[in-house]
Amino acid sequence: MAKCTLIALLVAFAIIAPSLLHQSAAARDGGATKAPAPSSANGEVVLHPTATYEIPDLPLPAIIPCPPVFPKIPFIPCYNETPPAPAPRPMECGPKLVMLMPSCSGFLTNSSSRAPGNECCEAVNRFINVTDSDPNTFDLLCLCHIINGDVNQLLTAPVEHAHALSLLQTCLGIDPNTASGNCNNDQLREHIPPMDLPKPPTPAPGKKA
Numbered sequence: 001m002a003k004c005t006l007i008a009l010l011v012a013f014a015i016i017a018p019s020l021l022h023q024s025a026a027a028r029d030g031g032a033t034k035a036p037a038p039s040s041a042n043g044e045v046v047l048h049p050t051a052t053y054e055i056p057d058l059p060l061p062a063i064i065p066c067p068p069v070f071p072k073i074p075f076i077p078c079y080n081e082t083p084p085a086p087a088p089r090p091m092e093c094g095p096k097l098v099m100l101m102p103s104c105s106g107f108l109t110n111s112s113s114r115a116p117g118n119e120c121c122e123a124v125n126r127f128i129n130v131t132d133s134d135p136n137t138f139d140l141l142c143l144c145h146i147i148n149g150d151v152n153q154l155l156t157a158p159v160e161h162a163h164a165l166s167l168l169q170t171c172l173g174i175d176p177n178t179a180s181g182n183c184n185n186d187q188l189r190e191h192i193p194p195m196d197l198p199k200p201p202t203p204a205p206g207k208k209a
Contacts, residue, residue: 093142094195097151100124108146108164109157121171128172141192143168144183150195 057077066078104120107113116124127140145151146164165176182188 091193092195092197093139093145093193094154096127096139096142097145097195098154099126101151101154104167105155108151108159108167109155111160111163113163116167116170120167124167124171139193141183141188144189144192145195147179147183153195 057075060077062077062079064076064078065081066072068081072078100120100123103123104116107116107120124143127143146159146167147161149159149161152158165179168174168179169176183192
């Protein structure tokens with residue numbers, strides 16, 4: 001039985017092999033009826049890009065992230081990582097600046113004060129140490145309301161402008177000229193959240209809100 005099977009395989013190979021060799025030679029030589037490469041108007045040969053083939057992944061679960069820079073590893077399935085969403089920007093600065101006033105108002109309004117206290121600087125640092133999971137998101141641009149004097153509405157006395165600049169320099173290391181220039185830059189001012197959200201319009205008499 002084994003001999004009969006072997007003989008049948010040899011006969012089948014002897015029949016099929018010549019046709020396979022003929023097809024291989026034709027493919028190697030480009031075929032007898034291969035059309036000439038198209039040429040442009042000036043006689044230059046126009047080359048077409050070769051086809052590309054995508055290698056399918058193995059039927060495995062994607063448990064590793066796809067490399068962000070290097071090419072994907074062949075056969076190994078991966079998943080694309082979604083970058084973390086940026087921390088939400090506050091819609092208003094007033095409630096955040098109110099939390100700053102208990103420890104900083106004395107320095108900001110008293111011309112005889114020499115430097116902000118440690119508690120004040122710790123409160124100011126909350127405007128730069130923001131985490132994605134912090135529900136009380138602060139914004140460094142909100143401090144521009146101190147430099148521009150908008151924070152006066154939260155105080156019993158006006159802010160000393162020199163002390164406002166000194167506050168950012170002492171607590172955050174920001175140069176006074178840089179702070180003043182940035183906060184008064186027309187393009188940057190458009191991104192500063194307002195002190196308070198605009199109040200909803202008052203309904204007309206006789207109409208319910």
